Amino acid sequence: MPADGIAAASAPGRNSAPYEGLRGLLLVAAPIALVILLVILPTSAMVLGSFRVGDGFGADRYLAFFADAYSMANLRYTVFWTLASTVSALALSFGLALYLRFSTGRLAAIVHALSLFPLFVPAIIISYALVRFLGPNGLFQLLLEQVGITGYRTPYLTPIGPYIAFIWESLPLPVLVLTAGLTQVSDSAIEAARDLGAGAGRIVAEILLPQLQRPLIIAFALVFLGTIGSYTIPYLLGPPAPEMMGVYIARTMGNLQRPDEAAVQAVILLAIASVVGLIYIATMARAGRQ
Amino acid sequence: MTARPPIAGMLIALTMVLVILGPILTVMIWAFAEQWRYPNLLPTDWGLKFWYQMLGRETVITPILTSLAITSISTTLVAVICWPAAYAFARLSFPGRQLLLFSFLAINAVPKFTLFVAIATVFLQIGLIGTFWGVVIVQMLSAMLFMIWIPTAAFRGIPPALEEAAFDLGASRLRVFLQVTMPQALPALAASYVLGFVTILLRWNRPCWLARPRSRRCRFCCCSFPRSLSSSRRPSCA
Amino acid sequence: MFNRREFILTAATVPVVAASRAFAQDRKVLQVYTDGDTNISDWWNNVIKPAFEAAHPDLTFNLTITRGVADGNTTIGQRVMAAMQSNTDPQADYFEEFDPADVEGSIEAGLWTTIDTSNVPNLAMINPAATDLPVRLPYRGSQVLIAYDSAKVAEAPKTFADILAFAKANPGRFTYGRPDKGGSGSNFVIRAIHEANGRDPAAFTRENFDPAKAEEMLQKAWAVLQDLHPHTFGEGTYPAGNTPALQLLAQGAVDMIPAWSDQALQAINQGVLPDTVKVVQLQDLALCGGFAYSAIPSNATDHAGAMTLANFMLSPEMQVSCVREIGGFPGIGWEHLPPELKAEYIDVIPVSIPTFPSGDWQTAKNDGWYKNVATNLTRD
Numbered sequence: 001m002p003a004d005g006i007a008a009a010s011a012p013g014r015n016s017a018p019y020e021g022l023r024g025l026l027l028v029a030a031p032i033a034l035v036i037l038l039v040i041l042p043t044s045a046m047v048l049g050s051f052r053v054g055d056g057f058g059a060d061r062y063l064a065f066f067a068d069a070y071s072m073a074n075l076r077y078t079v080f081w082t083l084a085s086t087v088s089a090l091a092l093s094f095g096l097a098l099y100l101r102f103s104t105g106r107l108a109a110i111v112h113a114l115s116l117f118p119l120f121v122p123a124i125i126i127s128y129a130l131v132r133f134l135g136p137n138g139l140f141q142l143l144l145e146q147v148g149i150t151g152y153r154t155p156y157l158t159p160i161g162p163y164i165a166f167i168w169e170s171l172p173l174p175v176l177v178l179t180a181g182l183t184q185v186s187d188s189a190i191e192a193a194r195d196l197g198a199g200a201g202r203i204v205a206e207i208l209l210p211q212l213q214r215p216l217i218i219a220f221a222l223v224f225l226g227t228i229g230s231y232t233i234p235y236l237l238g239p240p241a242p243e244m245m246g247v248y249i250a251r252t253m254g255n256l257q258r259p260d261e262a263a264v265q266a267v268i269l270l271a272i273a274s275v276v277g278l279i280y281i282a283t284m285a286r287a288g289r290q
Numbered sequence: 291m292t293a294r295p296p297i298a299g300m301l302i303a304l305t306m307v308l309v310i311l312g313p314i315l316t317v318m319i320w321a322f323a324e325q326w327r328y329p330n331l332l333p334t335d336w337g338l339k340f341w342y343q344m345l346g347r348e349t350v351i352t353p354i355l356t357s358l359a360i361t362s363i364s365t366t367l368v369a370v371i372c373w374p375a376a377y378a379f380a381r382l383s384f385p386g387r388q389l390l391l392f393s394f395l396a397i398n399a400v401p402k403f404t405l406f407v408a409i410a411t412v413f414l415q416i417g418l419i420g421t422f423w424g425v426v427i428v429q430m431l432s433a434m435l436f437m438i439w440i441p442t443a444a445f446r447g448i449p450p451a452l453e454e455a456a457f458d459l460g461a462s463r464l465r466v467f468l469q470v471t472m473p474q475a476l477p478a479l480a481a482s483y484v485l486g487f488v489t490i491l492l493r494w495n496r497p498c499w500l501a502r503p504r505s506r507r508c509r510f511c512c513c514s515f516p517r518s519l520s521s522s523r524r525p526s527c528a
Numbered sequence: 529m530f531n532r533r534e535f536i537l538t539a540a541t542v543p544v545v546a547a548s549r550a551f552a553q554d555r556k557v558l559q560v561y562t563d564g565d566t567n568i569s570d571w572w573n574n575v576i577k578p579a580f581e582a583a584h585p586d587l588t589f590n591l592t593i594t595r596g597v598a599d600g601n602t603t604i605g606q607r608v609m610a611a612m613q614s615n616t617d618p619q620a621d622y623f624e625e626f627d628p629a630d631v632e633g634s635i636e637a638g639l640w641t642t643i644d645t646s647n648v649p650n651l652a653m654i655n656p657a658a659t660d661l662p663v664r665l666p667y668r669g670s671q672v673l674i675a676y677d678s679a680k681v682a683e684a685p686k687t688f689a690d691i692l693a694f695a696k697a698n699p700g701r702f703t704y705g706r707p708d709k710g711g712s713g714s715n716f717v718i719r720a721i722h723e724a725n726g727r728d729p730a731a732f733t734r735e736n737f738d739p740a741k742a743e744e745m746l747q748k749a750w751a752v753l754q755d756l757h758p759h760t761f762g763e764g765t766y767p768a769g770n771t772p773a774l775q776l777l778a779q780g781a782v783d784m785i786p787a788w789s790d791q792a793l794q795a796i797n798q799g800v801l802p803d804t805v806k807v808v809q810l811q812d813l814a815l816c817g818g819f820a821y822s823a824i825p826s827n828a829t830d831h832a833g834a835m836t837l838a839n840f841m842l843s844p845e846m847q848v849s850c851v852r853e854i855g856g857f858p859g860i861g862w863e864h865l866p867p868e869l870k871a872e873y874i875d876v877i878p879v880s881i882p883t884f885p886s887g888d889w890q891t892a893k894n895d896g897w898y899k900n901v902a903t904n905l906t907r908d
Contacts, residue, residue: 024384030371031434032390038431039396042408070899099302107299114306119485121314122492129313131772132320136761136781137328139316146331157765168310240706240766240902251898255708256891266408281395325799328780335799 043270050263061264070241071265077242079272081159082228085166089223090174090216092167097178098204101185112179119172123165127236130165131156161237162244166227173226174219181215182208214283221280228273245269357491360422364429365487372437373479377471379438380445394438397431405431433486440485444478445471555581558589558833562624563600564820567794569593571854572624579849580840587833589622605631608825612639618827621834626823628663635663641824647835650842653860657881664821667841668850669857671809671817671881672715675777675792676784679804685784687812688723692752694784695759701783703761703776706902708894710770715816716786717753717897718884724748727813729882737888746892750900757901766902777801786815793855817857817881857881 051057065071096115100108118126133139135156144152155161185208193203209216234244243251245265253262320326321340323333378384379391397405406428413424448471456466562569572591581588594600601623609631611618628640640663645651648665658666674685680701685691695702705713725731725745757764761782767773770791776782778801787807795801809815822841828834840846844864850856851869862870884890 020382021384024378024382024387027378027382028375028384028390031368031375031438032393034371034427034430034434035393035396038409038412038427039405040393042412043396043405045412046408070903073903096302099299103299105299107296107303111299111303111306114303114310117310120488120492125317126313129317131775133313133316135779136776137779139319140312142329142331145329154762157762157767168313171310236768236772240764240768241898242903243898251708251894255894277395281392327802339798 046263047267047270050260050267061260062268065261065264065268071248073242074245074248075268077159078228078245078269081163081166081244082224085163085170085227086220086223088163089167089170090220093171093174093178093219094212094216096171096175097182098208100175100179101182112175115175116172118169121169123169123230123232124236126165126169127233130161130168130237134161134164156237157239159238162230162234165233165237166230169233170223170226173222177215177219177222178212181212185211214286217283218280221276221283224276225273225280228276229269360425360429361487361491364426364490365433365483367426368430368433368437368486369479369483372434373441376438376441377445377467379442381450391438391442394435397435429490432489436485436489437482440482441475441479444475444482447478448474555586555588556830556833558587558621558830558837559619560589560591560622560624560837561594561601561604561620561626562591563594564625567790567854568624571849575849575853576841576846579846580837583840584836587836589837591624601626602630605634608827609634609637609639612637612825612827617829618825619829620825621828621830622837623823623825625820627821628661628823635661639825639827641826641828641831641835643824643838648839648842650839650860653842653844653864655859655861657883658819658859660819660821664823665838665842666819666821667847667859668854669817669819669859669881670711671789671857672712672786672815673789673792673807673809674784674815675774675787675801675805675807677777677780677802677804678806679802680783684806684808685810686808687810688719691784691810692756695756698783699759700761700763702756702759702785703766703773703782704786705769705773706766707897709768710773711818712770712773712786712788712791713766714890714893715884717749717893719786719810719813719815720752721746721749721884721893722813722882724752729813729816729884732885732889734885734887734889737885737892739892742889742892746896747900750896753897753901764902774801777805789817789857790855814882816884818883819857819859819881 050061051059053060093115096111100112100115103111121129131138134154136154138154138156141152141154144150155164189207190203193207198206229246230244231246231250235247235250238244238247245268249262249265249269252258252265319333322336322338324337324339325335326333379387409428452474453466453470456470457463461469560572562572569591577589577591592604594604604620605623605626605628608618608620628635631639634640641647642662643651643665644662651665654666658669660666674691676684678684681694683690685694691702704716707714707717721732722729725748731745760766761776767776770788773785774787774791774795777785777787778795789807792801792805792807796803796805796807822838824831824834824838842860844860844866847858847860848865848869851858851865851873858865884893
């Protein structure tokens, strides 16, 4: 999807009509204005405001954040579990994309449809569904007990709970991106490698993975950015502490009524996200130029 | 690899059914359970009690209609402003084209929560908080990336040779657009509309947060589970 | 122990269409707004409305449920304020539950009717503990109780110490919600604060908050809760709200939780909780609760009618209904209610509801809980 968009960016624009530049700018003006007004301006204002101390500027509130053991624990927790669930979601969707690339028929169609299904389920529903399914005395435990497995410990209210939900929720996007990437690997290249005696492992490692580098980075960025600021899933499924930053910000702003601190937390989260965002944009730009 | 026995496929499909559908199936069963006590594998009492209870409240229909209205309006507005823009990105050359195209990524690069805190501040100042149009505008954002990128890719995927042939036959730009370009791009446009619609419809808890930034009551009561144990709003709900 | 009337169940299953129906022309229709929970709106539509129409043949009301719509009653409050400034019809007569302070400047502008015995005679019976700002009319209260499964818990807890003893003897069978995510967990934490500070709710007032003193008083409570922490469900994985806590009890994952009186009673009535679940109030000091306050705009379309409704809500008849139908706490003193009612509910309804001040104390409580109890960072 986004990958396709940029891959095709090389298509030459028609360069015939006069005032084409002006017309182009007019056509894109409305959505661009919306992005500037609702994303870029408010975010900049918030970043600026978070450095305001009295009448001047300073990093006091940031120093306070970094000196606070509780806040730092939340930050580490957020980054760790976001990375863990992103990498796991990528690994799973890579496996699924491989299967989909080399299979046809009804079974593959079912797997494909199932892997896209989470796209249509809101976070709140999957959170409650997982409580019922994986929670204590839930359906999963019941099924295990039917086959004689006891001693199930629920992941509900532990870091594993949101970890599972994150993977579940973010599966469709990387599957889409990686499946699209894999279709660009020609059958003949794989056949040739196989004729030379390469095993499945070598074909994946030496032919598919290098070709998939860019889709993988794009998928990583999309999943990471979708997970790091999440609220509903860690709030309902995770432990009370440490908190994911999204939950922490909401609590600081809403319950503790300290908007200044919330802004600092949000900017720190934004800083981490923008590193990944930049990688994403750079990857896309590189793809666009080719 | 093509000759792989279907056993592997069966296993993958089965796992997917359990993992993806398992949780949702649980909720489906619960919706028709009046009583389901551990350790029974299935509900001990089936029934529609909670459906009657929910549908019996006249307040159920209105919110559903409201959210459908907001979603339709937002998605259509996004389509109206984004599809022409996508066409421009795909077919016209103008200064800063690449940069502007990338600027949409800002929506995705900023963590959602950060973004909504920031927007809430702006909306408070201009009095859009809690209004219908405030919600519509915010909802438009969630669908914009889909509605720009997919159509841009689609317009680019149409071979310019086709359009040029039509121009050579003397057709006007508008006519070429309507009769040559649009029919080819239509499936992708429709797909982007559906994806945008679903994205907006499912993000209903976002505007809800925007709607109550100052309320001292239970801030996230909108996240309450719509089933038997409904969440509560209390006089002292801290 | 309870008069478990089937009422809530039947009332809830009957489609509520009456509210939107056109009314007989000879009745004046009051516009009432609520953003309370479903048990409250069901109660108003199914019980209060017929009773009110029977008592006042010339009046009725239309209940608009603003729960989840924009900012609930606050939005309507802002509309009424705007109507006053522009001298237009506010189309509102009565707020079932509302804090006038939510609409900035509205109290100073005289938007709300000052309530006293001259316009609401029944106010003479009010429970003194419920009195607040003169523009707020307390009419029902909720309190937090201990809900437990009597099939698993041999003896009902009578004191806070009993709960601690149960939790330690039955690891993982007790839990409470996070204090910032719902009143049931919040009021349990407050009860721990009271326990550690001489069980004197009066020691905490909105005005007496002092950071250093609060820190010292709260530390004692954190010690109590840290002691409890490893014995709770999942060794300290507190559920995120009133409903998730009830769900754990319903699933049989825990045997004892603090819960809102009305929420627990309704869940038992509907069979969501097993009927072996019982509720009990602590005898050494009750868990906290709070009152719900109604408000009447001074520019109400039918002001006299609204005052009639206010007085009606404080009548002993409706106050009894509040206790029986929604498991609420009456706004008027117990001495004005039938003695048998008090005898029936003596187990769960204490003589008074202790309260805990809002503002700084709440913030210190919630933030302190996260930093000292929920986290495993600072415990030795």
